[in-house]
Amino acid sequence: xxxxxxxxxxxxxxxxxxxxxxxxxxxxxxxxxxxxxxxxxxxxxxxxxxxxxxxxxxxxxxxxxxxxxxxxxxxxxxxxxxxxxxxxxxxxxxxxxxxxxxxxxxxxxxxxxxxxxxxxxxxxxxxxxxxxxxxxxxxxxxxxxxxxxxxxxxxxxxxxxxxxxxxxxxxxxxxxxxxxxxxxxxxxxxxxxxxxxxxxxxxxxxxxxxxxxxxxxxxxxxxxxxxxxxxxxxxxxxxxxxxxxxxxxxxxxxxxxxxxxxxxxxxxxxxxxxxxxxxxxxx
Numbered sequence: 001x002x003x004x005x006x007x008x009x010x011x012x013x014x015x016x017x018x019x020x021x022x023x024x025x026x027x028x029x030x031x032x033x034x035x036x037x038x039x040x041x042x043x044x045x046x047x048x049x050x051x052x053x054x055x056x057x058x059x060x061x062x063x064x065x066x067x068x069x070x071x072x073x074x075x076x077x078x079x080x081x082x083x084x085x086x087x088x089x090x091x092x093x094x095x096x097x098x099x100x101x102x103x104x105x106x107x108x109x110x111x112x113x114x115x116x117x118x119x120x121x122x123x124x125x126x127x128x129x130x131x132x133x134x135x136x137x138x139x140x141x142x143x144x145x146x147x148x149x150x151x152x153x154x155x156x157x158x159x160x161x162x163x164x165x166x167x168x169x170x171x172x173x174x175x176x177x178x179x180x181x182x183x184x185x186x187x188x189x190x191x192x193x194x195x196x197x198x199x200x201x202x203x204x205x206x207x208x209x210x211x212x213x214x215x216x217x218x219x220x221x222x223x224x225x226x227x228x229x230x231x232x233x234x235x236x237x238x239x240x241x242x243x244x245x246x247x248x249x250x251x252x253x254x255x256x257x258x259x260x261x262x263x264x265x266x267x268x269x270x271x272x273x274x275x276x277x278x279x280x281x282x283x
Contacts, residue, residue: 003063003094006198010091011061016224017078018044018059025079047077066092084226087195094198111139111257120261126273126280127265128246134193134258135202136162136186147279148238148264149175163190163206167214177235180220187220188227189250189260195226228252233267241275 019038023030026039026047034040039047045055050070057064058074071092075085111133113121121129121142128148131140138160141152150171152160159165166172166183176182194203211218229250236244246264253259266272 004061005204006091006094007061007063009194010088011059012222013088013091013224014059014074014078016222017080017084021079026077044074044077048073050074068093081226083192083228087192087226090195090198111259113140114255117253117259117261124263125282126276127263128276129264130162130262131253132162132260132262134197134200134260135206136190136193138162138165139259143280144276145264148236148244148276161206162186163210163217167210167217171239175236175238177237181232182234183220184223184225185227185230185232185248187223188225188230191221191224191226192228193258234264238275238279241279244272244275245270246272 018041019036021038023034023039023043026043028039028043041056041059042052045052048055048070050073054064055074058066068089071089072085075088080088113131117131117140121131121140124142124144126144127142128145129142130138130145130149132138138152141149146152150165150169155165163186166186173179194207197203207221211221229252230248231250232248234246234248236246238244245267247267248262248264250260250262253261266276
């Protein structure tokens with residue numbers, strides 16, 4: 001990610017968060033002639049105790065000096081979460097600029113899971129589970145995931161990117177009752193990687209390609225959600241089992257490669273596990 005793109009991404013995120021804050025949430029009057037959605041730049045500057053001109057330059061993507069103390073003040077003024085704070089710090093200072101992996105291009109070489117991770121996938125028999133890398137490329141899954149989502153083995157490795165599949169596979173589009181919410185959860189995780197690996201140009205190429213090919217991606221991406229591990233309940237309408245309810249849990253796997261394990265746990269007393277057992281032919 002070039003410095004220009006990094007600063008533009010920071011500027012775009014700050015503007016999106018500013019537009020989403022109601023004045024009353026930070027103790028300011030709503031006003032009757034307010035044309036700007038959310039807060040004005042001058043109001044953010046006041047809350048963060050910085051000059052309005054300086055903050056305007058920051059939202060314009062200018063290459064200006066930013067201290068950790070000032071960025072903390074801006075994060076507080078915009079009511080950012082811990083994940084959102086880490087995101088803007090990564091963009092502002094270029095943290096984690098290396099691509100990692102000794103120069104390995106993740107999209108070109110299929111990663112092999114360790115025996116312990118493979119065992120975990122097998123043991124989570126009735127919890128559809130997917131393991132993905134920092135590009136959201138799917139590198140592992142269990143049988144339950146293949147039955148609930150798609151047969152990932154039938155998809156060539158180079159095309160097995162989770163974000164891309166959410167927009168291109170009709171099975172996944174029709175699976176989630178609220179497809180946008182389903183996608184937003186993954187994009188929130190994807191954005192944390194985008195801010196963390198600012199030295200990896202793959203993200204800019206991928207985001208540009210997805211924005212050109214899928215206008216819906218651009219719309220959802222501009223909502224600028226950030227979360228390392230969103231925990232939500234997802235309702236699926238599977239073609240073979242109808243309604244299924246899962247609690248989504250996502251966590252990072254410690255190791256030499258940045259992997260994420262996403263587990264869909266059947267909600268108790270929803271009948272989901274029984275339906276999954278029938279789908280797997282074990283009931």
